[in-house]
Amino acid sequence: xxxxxxxxxxxxxxxxxxxxxxxxxxxxxxxxxxxxxxxxxxxxxxxxxxxxxxxxxxxxxxxxxxxxxxxxxxxxxxxxxxxxxxxxxxxxxxxxxxxxxxxxxxxxxxxxxxxxxxxxxxxxxxxxxxxxxxxxxxxxxxxxxxxxxxxxxxxxxxxxxxxxxxxxxxxxxxxxxxxxxxxxxxxxxxxxxxxxxxxxx
Numbered sequence: 326x327x328x329x330x331x332x333x334x335x336x337x338x339x340x341x342x343x344x345x346x347x348x349x350x351x352x353x354x355x356x357x358x359x360x361x362x363x364x365x366x367x368x369x370x371x372x373x374x375x376x377x378x379x380x381x382x383x384x385x386x387x388x389x390x391x392x393x394x395x396x397x398x399x400x401x402x403x404x405x406x407x408x409x410x411x412x413x414x415x416x417x418x419x420x421x422x423x424x425x426x427x428x429x430x431x432x433x434x435x436x437x438x439x440x441x442x443x444x445x446x447x448x449x450x451x452x453x454x455x456x457x458x459x460x461x462x463x464x465x466x467x468x469x470x471x472x473x474x475x476x477x478x479x480x481x482x483x484x485x486x487x488x489x490x491x492x493x494x495x496x497x498x499x500x501x502x503x504x505x506x507x508x509x510x511x512x513x514x515x516x517x518x519x520x521x522x523x524x525x526x
Contacts, residue, residue: 389434389451391416399432406430408465412455414438414472422470438476439483452484459493469497
């Protein structure tokens with residue numbers, strides 16, 4: 326049994342920090358101690374920002390992104406192409422694509438992938454909402470940007486089946502050799518995908 330090293334308020338802060346991804350108990354203790362040492366510069370503003378976020382952040386009713394307005398900033402941006410929608414598994418994937426800044430399009434967050442073993446079926450994801458968006462006529466291309474896992478590919482196939490009969494082009498991200506990648510370090514699955522997705526030089 327571990328000894329208590331601080332008051333219950335500090336212990337609670339450490340326990341909550343330890344629940345964040347990438348932070349275990351030891352890292353959480355270090356983070357808590359750093360926040361306490363920098364109380365005025367970090368702890369007080371962070372507490373205020375967290376309280377404000379808890380009160381104002383909501384899920385976008387159109388795409389599933391998180392923002393303080395609904396529809397979100399991306400959905401209401403008139404400079405974005407409403408004819409192209411990138412489908413992602415999670416908000417983190419959306420943010421990663423936005424950081425890349427390659428396309429100025431709209432998004433759709435599924436909220437996960439199909440996984441019968443985990444009890445996640447189509448009704449647990451936002452696939453029906455995606456089909457509704459596609460059927461409204463404004464969307465001309467749906468880019469499936471799901472992970473190259475078994476669950477991701479199963480989800481992609483299911484979505485493609487659901488979109489059959491609609492006037493929408495369905496594409497997916499290319500799989501293969503990463504930029505700067507060396508063939509000797511790539512796994513066989515990545516090499517096979519790269520060969521199948523080869524393009525003209």
